[in-house]
Amino acid sequence: MKIHNAFRLGIFGGLGVLIALLIGGAFASLATILTYIGAAIFIALGLDPLISWLESRKWPRWAAILTVLVGVLGMFAGLVFAIIPVVIEQSNKLITQVTEYVTNPESLDQLLGQIQSVIPVEVLDVRAAADDLLTYLTDPDNLTQIGGGVLAVSVSIATGIFGALIILILTLYFTASLGSIKRSLYRLVPRSRREKFIGIAEQVSHAVGRYVVGQVSLALINGVASFIFLTSIGAAYPALFAFIAFLFSLVPLVGTLSGSILIVATQLLVNPDSTITVIAAGIWYLVYMQIEAYVLSPNIMNRAVKVPGVVVVIAALIGGTLLGILGALIAIPVAASIIIVINQVVVPRLEEK
Numbered sequence: 008m009k010i011h012n013a014f015r016l017g018i019f020g021g022l023g024v025l026i027a028l029l030i031g032g033a034f035a036s037l038a039t040i041l042t043y044i045g046a047a048i049f050i051a052l053g054l055d056p057l058i059s060w061l062e063s064r065k066w067p068r069w070a071a072i073l074t075v076l077v078g079v080l081g082m083f084a085g086l087v088f089a090i091i092p093v094v095i096e097q098s099n100k101l102i103t104q105v106t107e108y109v110t111n112p113e114s115l116d117q118l119l120g121q122i123q124s125v126i127p128v129e130v131l132d133v134r135a136a137a138d139d140l141l142t143y144l145t146d147p148d149n150l151t152q153i154g155g156g157v158l159a160v161s162v163s164i165a166t167g168i169f170g171a172l173i174i175l176i177l178t179l180y181f182t183a184s185l186g187s188i189k190r191s192l193y194r195l196v197p198r199s200r201r202e203k204f205i206g207i208a209e210q211v212s213h214a215v216g217r218y219v220v221g222q223v224s225l226a227l228i229n230g231v232a233s234f235i236f237l238t239s240i241g242a243a244y245p246a247l248f249a250f251i252a253f254l255f256s257l258v259p260l261v262g263t264l265s266g267s268i269l270i271v272a273t274q275l276l277v278n279p280d281s282t283i284t285v286i287a288a289g290i291w292y293l294v295y296m297q298i299e300a301y302v303l304s305p306n307i308m309n310r311a312v313k314v315p316g317v318v319v320v321i322a323a324l325i326g327g328t329l330l331g332i333l334g335a336l337i338a339i340p341v342a343a344s345i346i347i348v349i350n351q352v353v354v355p356r357l358e359e360k
Contacts, residue, residue, distance in 0.1 A: 222257060225304060229253060233253075242278065321342075
C-alpha cells in the first residue's frame with residue numbers, strides 16, 4: 008500500500024513539474040508580447056495623472072481622455088513628420104561624412120592626426136588603433152560576422168518600429184479603459200479588504216504615473232537644452248544629437264552619461280577641425296550631468312517617487328539585468344510600489360504583534 012501511494016505521489020509530482028515547464032515555456036514564447044503589454048500599461052499609467060489633472064479642472068472624464076489621446080497622437084505624428092525627417096537627413100549626412108573619411112586615405116590620415124592632437128599618445132595611439140581596426144575589418148571571416156551582425160541589427164530596427172506601433176495602439180486602448188480595468192480588478196478582492204486594497208493600488212498607480220511624467224520631463228529638458236547649446240556653438244547635426252540625448256535620458260542613472268559620451272565622441276569624429284567645439288560640448292555635458300543629478304532630478308523625481316538613492320541604484324541594476332532597457336525603466340516605480348506595500352501592509356501587521 009505504501010509503494011502504491013509513493014508511485015501515485017511520483018506521478019502527480021512529475022505531472023506538476025511538466026505543467027510548470029509548459030507554463031514557463033509559454034511565458035518565454037510570449038515574452039515579447041508581454042513586454043509590449045507591460046510597456047503600454049506603464050505608459051498608460053503615466054498618462055493617467057494628466058487625465059486626473061484635467062478632471063480636477065471640471066473636465067468630463069471622456070473629454071479628458073479624448074484630449075490626452077489626441078495629444079499623444081499629435082506628438083507621435085509630430086515626431087514622425089517633423090523631427091524624424093530632420094534626424095534621418097542628418098543621419099545620412101553623418102554616414103556620408105564617415106564613409107568619406109574611411110574611403111579617402113588623405114582625409115582619414117588628416118582626421119587621425121587631428122584626433123591624436125586632442126588625445127595624448129600615452130592614452131591612446133589613434134593610428135595604431137585605426138590600423139588594428141582596418142586589419143580586423145579586412146579579414147574575410149570577420150566580414151562574414153559583420154554582415155550577419157548588420158542583418159541582425161536591421162531586423163532588430165524593423166522589429167523595434169513594429170513594436171513601437173503595437174505599444175502605441177495598446178497604450179490608446181489601456182488609457183481609454185484604465186478606469187474600467189481598475190474597477191474590474193477591485194471587484195476580485197473580498198469586500199472586507201477591498202477598501203484598503205483600493206487605497207494601496209491607487210497609491211501605486213499614482214507613483215508609477217508620476218515617475219513616468221518625471222522621467223519624460225528630464226528627457227525633454229536634456230533634449231531641448233542639448234539642441235539649443237549645440238546649435239549655439241555651431242556643433243554638427245544638432246537635431247540628431249538632441250534627439251539622441253532625449254532618447255538616452257529616458258533610461259535612468261546611466262542614460263544621460265551614455266548619451267553624453269556618444270555625442271561628444273561623435274562630435275570629435277565629424278567635427279575634428281573645431282577642437283573648441285568638441286571641448287565645449289564635453290564641458291557642457293559634464294556641467295549638465297551635475298545639474299541634473301543634484302538639482303533637476305531631486306526636485307522632479309522626489310515629488311514623483313520617494314525612493315532612497317541606494318534602492319534606486321539597486322533596482323535599476325536588477326531591472327536592467329533581467330529585462331534590459333525596459334527593466335531599467337520600470338525598476339524604480341516597481342521599487343516604489345514595493346515600499347508602499349511594505350509601509351501600508353507589512354509594517355502595520357508587525358506592529359500589531
